[in-house]
Amino acid sequence: MIFSLVYVSHAVAPFDDSALETLAARASQKNSRLEITGYLNLNRTRSTFFQYLEGPQQAVLDLTAExxxxxRHRVANIVQIGEIESRLFPAWNMCYLDPGFFQAIRMEDILETVLLTMSERTFKREEVVSTVLRIARQIANRKAS
Ligand SMILES: Cc1cc2nc3c(=O)[nH]c(=O)nc-3n(C[C@H](O)[C@H](O)[C@H](O)COP(=O)(O)O)c2cc1C
Known part of the structure; x- marks a missing residue:
């Protein structure tokens, strides 16, 4: 079984393209070793990161703690999606998605807002989890086509 989670964080330092490329290249190597796949998006307008990680549960939890x-950032919210049957991003050890890609997927923005402002009182966990999964699947399908 594959375990997955997403988180949103606030960038502390400014991230230019080269800082991001360095981070993504290093993350991709290490994730490959850990059998972790997923993607990372930087929202430059808001200075927030959105990351989706999937892989062996302990590896994902340990890496997330690290x-x-x-x-370089402050994590605002982590949502554990839990066990999924198969990877949504089998081919991406850590894909950085460029902003153009995300212009087509406004829902990502909505989801990010949800995660940034989420509290147990206003959102049911299961609803957030199913929304996260739906959007992640859309992204996976879109990238593949
Ligand atoms: C927004 C953000 C996302 C990150 N994503 C990953 C990741 O997917 N994989 C990874 O190994 N490191 C990631 N890192 C870097 C880790 O925090 C840490 O610096 C790195 O794992 C240490 O690697 P090392 O063991 O090679 O020194 C990320 C850092 C930031 C700020």
């Missing part, structure tokens, strides 16, 4: 300690 990413959380990274002082």
């Amino acid at each position: 990413i959380e300690r990274d002082d």
Whole structure:
């Protein structure tokens, strides 16, 4: 079984293209070693990151804890999607999605807002999880085509 989660964070340092490429290249190598796949998006307008990670549960949780300690950003919210039957992004060890790609998927923005402002009182966890999965599937399908 594959375990997956998403999180949203606020960038602390400004990330230019080269800083992002360096991060993505290094992350991709390490994720490959850990059998972790997923994608990372930087919303430059808001200075927020959105990352989807999937792989062996312990590896994903350990890596997420490490990413959380990274002082280049502050994690606002983590949503554990839990077990999924198969990977949504089998071919991406860590794909950085360029902003053009995301212009076509406004829902990503909506989801990010949800995660940034989410509280147990206003959103049911299951609703968030199913929304995250639906959007992640759309992104996976879109990227593949
Ligand atoms: C927004 C963000 C996303 C990150 N994503 C990953 C990732 O997917 N994989 C990874 O190995 N490191 C990621 N990192 C970097 C980790 O926080 C950490 O610096 C890195 O895992 C350390 O790698 P090392 O063991 O090679 O020193 C990310 C950092 C930030 C700020």
